[in-house]
Amino acid sequence: MSDVIRASAAPKPVGQYPHARRVGELLFLSGIGPRDPASNAIVGNVHDADGRLISYDIDAQTRAVFANVRTVLEASGARWEDLVDVTVYLTDMARDFKTYNAVWAEWFPDIDTAPCRTTLGITALPTPIAIELKCTAVVRGATSSSKAPE
Template sequence: MSVGIHAGNAPKAVGQYPHARRVGELLFLSGIGPRDAATNAIPGNRHDDAGRLVAYDIEAQARAVFANVRAVLAASGARWEDLVDVTVYLTDMARDFKAYNAVWAEHFPDAATAPCRTTLGITALPTPIAIELKCVAALGARP
């Protein structure tokens, strides 16, 4: 049996799906982006007078993504340390990987305890964001 989880402190999903689903001791998070939960704004995005996106700050978006992942983990009864696998989607790998990797290192300073990670370069995400994370946590792995 599985349980769907909706986190009140995370941005609303952009479709009909839960923030996470728990199956036994595993927690599967839906794709998490950097939108602000209260305003739906995307941190670091800059627009011109016509409303077109002209620039973004990958570091601001990465920090917001990590905050949103923490919110979903907390709502699910999980901790940051429970993360075991993270898939990262970047819309501009060449431009953003180095900066994203630095923010990752701030949040996971010890490679020995960091979750596994795969980073993929993709052409677009469903909203004007530059990064999205897909995470798996193992709740039974707690000491």
Template sequence: MSDAIHADAAPKAVGSYPHARRVGNTLYLSGIGPRSPADNTIPGNEYFADGRLRKYDIEAQTHAVFANVRAVLDASGACWDDLVDVTVYLTDMTRDFKAYNAIWAEHFPDAASAPCRTTLGITALPTPIAIELKCVAQLKD
């Protein structure tokens, strides 16, 4: 049996799926992006008058995505230390990895206790975001 989790403090999902699903003591988070829970805007994005993305701020988006992951963990009864595996999707690995990696190190300063991590460079995400995280946590009994 599994339990779907919806976090009021996280942005709404962009599709028909829960923020997370708990199966036993394992928590699977859906892909979490940096959109603002308050108004669905994307921190650091600037647009041309015609609506095309002009530029983005990976640092602002990285801080926002970490805050959104934390909100889903909190709503699930989990905490930061429960994360065991994180998959990171970056739309521009060459440009953004160094800044992202520095912010990761702020959240996980001890590599020995940090979750496992895989970082992938991809061409696009479903909305004009530059980063998304897919996480798995192991809840304590």
């Protein structure tokens, strides 16, 4: 009935769930964050000597989460352009929306081909990240690599 996707080049999920699940032509991605796939470190986080988070870089985290989404899409046989709906979770809407929105515009420069989007301000995510994406894509036939910025 559905295909489970585990993307070896993406950060490991933080729980017992797959990166994505394909049902027919629809591809549902689990929440994807900005962790580095190689080190599992959270991109853009700065910690003090005691390991407490003291700051983060929303620009770096947004770019990292978009790259991780692209990695999962490609492992699923989809392309960046196949995204049709994205829900974005920000832990500090007032501080981070403008920067995140500017990065979004770089990765989706054409409003006519950009996915639908909902952005929510929330109090916390399961790990100390500032942004997470929940995505849905449509997958039809053969695909080519993404054209999103590096």
